[in-house]
Amino acid sequence: MTVLVYNQAADWNQELYQSTFDRVIPDRTNPPAGLIAHFASAREAGGWQVIDVWESEDAFRRFLEESIIPAAKDLGAPPFDTSIVELHNSLIP
Numbered sequence: 001m002t003v004l005v006y007n008q009a010a011d012w013n014q015e016l017y018q019s020t021f022d023r024v025i026p027d028r029t030n031p032p033a034g035l036i037a038h039f040a041s042a043r044e045a046g047g048w049q050v051i052d053v054w055e056s057e058d059a060f061r062r063f064l065e066e067s068i069i070p071a072a073k074d075l076g077a078p079p080f081d082t083s084i085v086e087l088h089n090s091l092i093p
Contacts, residue, residue, distance in 0.1 A: 004051070004086075
C-alpha cells in the first residue's frame with residue numbers, strides 16, 4: 001500500500017538535512033528501493049520538514065532503520081517526528 005510519510009523536527013535545519021541526505025542518497029540517480037517522491041523544506045514555524053511518498057510502509061521503515069537513523073546519529077542530529085498515512089490518490093503530471 002502506497003504511503004505518505006511526513007517527517008518534521010524543530011531542531012533540524014537545511015544544513016543538517018542536506019548532510020544527512022548526502023550520506024543516505026549519495027547518487028541521486030539511484031534512489032532507495034520503494035521511494036516514489038521526496039520533498040524537503042523549512043517549516044513556517046521553524047525547523048525542517050520532509051514529505052515522501054513510498055511504495056509501502058515497509059520500504060520506508062527499512063530505509064529509515066538501515067540508512068537514515070544511522071546517518072543522523074553519526075551527525076549528532078536530534079530525533080524527528082514521523083507520521084505515516086495510507087495514500088488515497090496522487091497526480092504527477
